Amino acid sequence: MAKAPVLTPQADDFPRWYQDLINKAELADNGPVRGTMVIRPYGYGLWERMQSDMDARIKAVGVQNAYFPLFIPQSYLTREAEHVEGFAPELAVVTHAGGKDLEEPIVVRPTSETIINEYFSKWVQSYRDLPLLINQWANVVRWELRPRLFLRTTEFLWQEGHTAHATQADAQAFAARIQRDVYADFMENVLAMDVVLGRKTVKERFAGAINTLTLEGMMGDGKALQLGTSHELGQNFAKAFQTQYLSKDGAQEFVWQTSWGSTTRMIGALVMMHGDDNGLRVPPRLAHVQVVVLAIKDDEAVVAKVREIGEKLTAAGLRVVVDDRTDTPFGRRAVDWELKGVPLRVEVGPRDLENGTAMLARRIAGGKEPVALESLETLLPKVLEEDQARLLQESRDRRIARTVDVATLDEAAEAAATGWARIPWADLGPEGEAKLAEQGVSVRCLVAEDGSVPTADDQPGTLAIVARAY
Amino acid sequence: MAKAPVLTPQADDFPRWYQDLINKAELADNGPVRGTMVIRPYGYGLWERMQSDMDARIKAVGVQNAYFPLFIPQSYLTREAEHVEGFAPELAVVTHAGGKDLEEPIVVRPTSETIINEYFSKWVQSYRDLPLLINQWANVVRWELRPRLFLRTTEFLWQEGHTAHATQADAQAFAARIQRDVYADFMENVLAMDVVLGRKTVKERFAGAINTLTLEGMMGDGKALQLGTSHELGQNFAKAFQTQYLSKDGAQEFVWQTSWGSTTRMIGALVMMHGDDNGLRVPPRLAHVQVVVLAIKDDEAVVAKVREIGEKLTAAGLRVVVDDRTDTPFGRRAVDWELKGVPLRVEVGPRDLENGTAMLARRIAGGKEPVALESLETLLPKVLEEDQARLLQESRDRRIARTVDVATLDEAAEAAATGWARIPWADLGPEGEAKLAEQGVSVRCLVAEDGSVPTADDQPGTLAIVARAY
Known part of the structure; x- marks a missing residue:
């Protein structure tokens, strides 16, 4: 008689396999408040290693850590119109504290652009203060209607970087540097994850950004997962919070900004990218137990x-x-x-x-x-070291094997049932994107033919990568 | 003409000197929500060094890190009667989330004994699972009416350890080990701080504990600051959350527990213990910039x-x-x-x-x-290394010079105007303690004549250390 499998096999039910694994490998439990999670010691050990390795990379590009408050006055959120529109439905609000009702409700931070700009506007006076490069390791809260451990949780842990620059070119270069030298380098060389670097469409941009760079990974079932993002914020928050500097020429100028984040979701990605029917496979360079x-x-x-x-x-x-x-x-x-x-x-x-x-x-x-x-x-x-390289190669092979070039929207939707499709963005466009969305398929990112990141949506030869996503 | 001093001199106004220093050394700013704080890069650099050094010591005694949710159902708090009574006035409550009013209000954690016991009761089954030794690095919220940067803030950063043991003797020994081998060792050898190890009176105990061990430091103005605490929780939370184990004899037994914490308050202590009229003096072993x-x-x-x-x-x-x-x-x-x-x-x-x-x-x-x-x-x-030793010696010399042995309550109150007083606890007792409290003076801790920590309040020869405190 064959032994009963320890986990639901991936081929039978991938989401159930994922839940089984998280539970039986003692990575995390569901928290008592809907969508929250308890990260157990073995799972937290993975996060500690991710933190220390990522932190060193962040510091290596000149960023300093700091800490901003969990509580943000509700009025701050409303100062940047797109930002509040994006986040309002997900906010948790404190209305009562110290035994009294509060005069102004307090928002539990969903992200910190607003409160950080309030302080940047005080700290930045002159061009000498730029670039200002800050990161924080923190918890954030976004109310989730369909939570899934590590992938979508009401509270998650992350690092969020926030920078201010004198010129748009500087900000643009820094956002790209984070995407490539910090995130991609860490994901490929430590997490042994194949990642595609691209640019989000307008529809998928961060609320308040003028450009969002992304890293997308293909999971074991062929779906996509966004693994980290790096945003150019332009001068949107600078104008909302009056973050200005005195230039060498003596003029008051608004700063140009970036923000960028990576989260405990990377643990979920680790499971879905490297796991098999016997459980997790931890890349040796990451493993806290090798x-x-x-x-x-x-x-x-x-x-x-x-x-x-x-x-x-x-x-x-x-x-x-x-x-x-x-x-x-x-x-x-x-x-x-x-x-x-x-x-x-x-x-x-x-x-x-x-x-x-x-x-x-x-x-x-x-x-x-x-x-x-x-x-x-x-x-x-x-x-x-051999096995570290093998894991990366496996994930790369899978992504290449399960990505197809297509010419029509119908072909793209069909390909997304089992993997990714590549289609010229000039052929798909925002209208095609909207039609795919109706079928639960999204444009994960835009890439150039040579694999580089396009600097504009309409850059000739730009391809859209289309997939179902977590 | 003499130059204006950079800071308000300590002798003129110690609290103002403290505020000046925090501000001008760029350690922290006040947050927009009352009592919250922004920890600036230079201040956060101190915290990072504290974290990494303390974390290594915590792991060295066999503790593993994990992460429990920020949000606790309000009903959890009420399960341990003394605990909720102690914390109710300080709670921040989320009543609205995801665009809707919540059915059950959510408390933002003021400390995590309740939510952690909910999980300990699932994880602990048999004597083989004990001791269970867990720590988390997290933010907590306690509504402060008289906030002061680092010393009393509505949100602060800390580590909180939570352990479960098979016997009371084990729990007792572990709480003492944390006080001595982790906290005192770190504070003396890294922070260069003289600390007195003692036992809290019943009045000053943690809400829900059967015994609280403490580390008290004398600040530059002769006042006391509690620098860390380690609690024996007895079986109070175990009974409230049914945290039981099957003993070797096959009986269901409640676990014996400890909890212990140290916080960003240590940065405030660093300022008030080592600072002078020219600013902060960072102990070399701690310094992120030596x-x-x-x-x-x-x-x-x-x-x-x-x-x-x-x-x-x-x-x-x-x-x-x-x-x-x-x-x-x-x-x-x-x-x-x-x-x-x-x-x-x-x-x-x-x-x-x-x-x-x-x-x-x-x-x-x-x-x-x-x-x-x-x-x-x-x-x-x-x-x-010479200067590291010198700082510790200075703080020790000050504590010794400014501590006096007294025989009466009036003498104790008088001594507390400029330093600490030591008085036999048998002479003072809870009634004397209550009278001192009316004058803003408290019993910081009980110590034995030989400087060790008494194992009971009524241990013969026990002395009370009496002071004003931050």
Whole structure:
């Protein structure tokens, strides 16, 4: 009799597989207030690694961290007309505090452009104060009607960058730099995720932006997920909040701005891009647990050996957990580490000790083979780098295999049932985009033929990437 | 004519000096919603260093990070009677979200014991799941009627630890370990702060705890500030949320719990403990900028040299900023770095280059003297460690000099005008404590004669430390 699968198979029901995995790998639970989530230690460990790696990249481009309040006066939101129109339906509002009703309702931040501009307008006086490059790590709240853990949650964690520049060219270049040097570099090299860099259509732009750059990834079921965005805000918020500087020529000028964000949604993307029917597969460079060393049996020599191996591998710079919980059956523990997607398992039993070997199980490449104990320190770092590259390649291969070039709107809609379609934007246009939207299909982004990011929607040769999306 | 002081002198008006410093050193601004704050990059840099150092200590005692929702159903708060009584007056309440009035109001977390216990009750099944040791870094909201930047703010940042244990002895030992090995160790060795470890009286306990351990520091004006607390919660929350485990004997038992927190208030303490009339003095081990290398004049050779020194010192493992903004007068920049409390300034002008020297200004020890350029890499790390020790010693000397042993309530109240008083708790007792409270004086904590933390209020020889407090 075949064993019942640990997870609903992907092929049977992809969304259900996703929920099963999040739950059984102990990544997150639903919170008590609709759409909120509890990020459990194993899931939060992924986020901590994302944060520290991304934070270093953000600082490397000259940005400093700061912290702005959670609570924004409702009146701030209304100062930028498109912004409030975009966010009003998603706001959570505090009307009562300290035992009294408030005179002015307070909004729980859905994003911080407004409150940050209030302070930028004080801090920026002269051209010497520019560029002003600020980031914050924070929680934000957007009321979600159809929440899904990590992908769409009422509260999520993110970083939001906000910058002010003297010229439009500077702001434009900085928004592109964040998209490419910070986000794409991090996603490809750490998350092992293939991403397409593009430009959003007017319909899909951030509320209040003049241009939104995006990174889109193809999930295991062929749908798209927006993984990060970088916006040019033009002078919209600068004018709403009077953020001005004295130029070298002695004139008062409005600043040009950008904002950009990436969120805990990246954990959901990790699951949907790299997961399989046995669970998650964590890219080695991201993994907070790269190697688990398991004692197969409750045997004194075995337990001593796994601890020794654990110390050696840790000293070699790997991130290691020793699993000597021999009061739990070995099989159950192995399945659990597989579900959690730990890249490598080193399994040690009494017979292995005799042979001077251990079984090495590779979660990403698959398979299991005996390896000499003394080779572990040199072998494992190589295997981890190999598997990191393999994950990226797999995601790239899938995106290429499941993307088709089409000529008509009907073909695009059909292709979106199983993958992505590419269609000349000049042929589709905003009208075609609106028709696709009726069928639940969207233009994920605009790209140039050579794969670069177009600097205008009507740049000749621009292609639209069309897909269903999370 | 004497120059006007940059800050209101401490001796003239300590609270005003504090506000001046926070503002001019660019640590924080008031937020638009009453009691909230904007933490500016220089202030946030201090918090980032506090976080990373504290986080390592928390992990070293076996605790894992996780994240629980900002929003708590109002009904959760009411399940533990003392807890809701303590927090009800400070709550901010969301009544409206997603364009609709909510059926059940939502509380913005003032602390997370309730929502965390809801999940602990699901996660803990057997004695094998214990101890469960969890921490989160988060923002919390407590409505403040008399806000003061960093010290009392409506929203603040903190870490809150929450643990569940099989026995009371385990929980008790863990709460003490956090107080001593995590908090005291961090505050003394990184923040260079003298702290007194004690036990709160019943009156001053956390709402819902059976015992609160505290760390109290003496500020520059002789007042006390609570710097961190570690609570034994007994089984109060376990019973309210049915957090039970199956013991080895097969019985259902309630867990014993702790919770503990430290906050952005530590930045305020840093200012009030180490600041002087020229600004902040940041302990070298904490400082995100340990050394600033300043070009005195706009001279090509000078600018090249300060950059070279900056690179060398960075390579030597120091945290360095190069200040070559020669379009701003040197004097103004020097005053600014002094205000910000950067431990060492290396100042280089054309004449220094000729002599192969630089002026070394020590913010903590005071004074300025020429040092050979080639000695900087070996000299500076030593000077930094010396000044780290000096700051701790200064704060310890002040606390000892300004603490007096008294025998009566009147003497205690009098001593609290300028410092701390120590009085036998058996003589003072809850009635004396209530009388002192009428004069704005409180029992900061109970300590044993030998300086250890009493395990009960009525432990023979217990002393009360009495003071005015922030």
